[in-house]
Amino acid sequence: MTVKEYSLSIVLNAFLAYLWILFITHTVNMVNSMNNSFFVGIILIGIGTVLFFEIFHRVTPFNTYKFSHPLRITGVASFILVVAVHFLAFNLV
Numbered sequence: 001m002t003v004k005e006y007s008l009s010i011v012l013n014a015f016l017a018y019l020w021i022l023f024i025t026h027t028v029n030m031v032n033s034m035n036n037s038f039f040v041g042i043i044l045i046g047i048g049t050v051l052f053f054e055i056f057h058r059v060t061p062f063n064t065y066k067f068s069h070p071l072r073i074t075g076v077a078s079f080i081l082v083v084a085v086h087f088l089a090f091n092l093v
Contacts, residue, residue, distance in 0.1 A: 001070065001071060005071055006071065006074055009071045009072075009074050009075040009078070010074060010075065010078040011078075012059075012075065013074075013075035013076065013078045013079040013082075014078045014079065014081075014082045016056050016059070016079065017078070017079040017080075017081075017082035017083050018082060018092060019052075020049075020052055020056075020083070021082070021083065021086050021092060021093060022093060023048060023052060024045065024049075025093050027041070027044050027045055027048060028041065028045075030044075031044060031045075
């Protein structure tokens with residue numbers, strides 16, 4: 001495991017977290033203009049998030065590693081960090 005692999009894991013997962021944030025904010029803005037927005041929003045965000053995380057799991061080059069592998073832990077930590085910064089500190093969008 002080199003610094004290059006750790007860097008790739010951090011950058012790739014941080015970018016995917018930003019894409020997920022863009023998806024969620026776009027979906028929320030789109031659903032707010034509809035009738036029955038709560039139910040439609042739950043369905044769209046739920047289905048979209050499940051599909052996104054399935055793609056996310058397959059896109060990363062580290063999908064063959066176990067979840068306890070240091071590269072996977074680093075990637076998940078960077079994903080969670082970007083999402084936490086967006087929701088707790090300031091908006092990234």
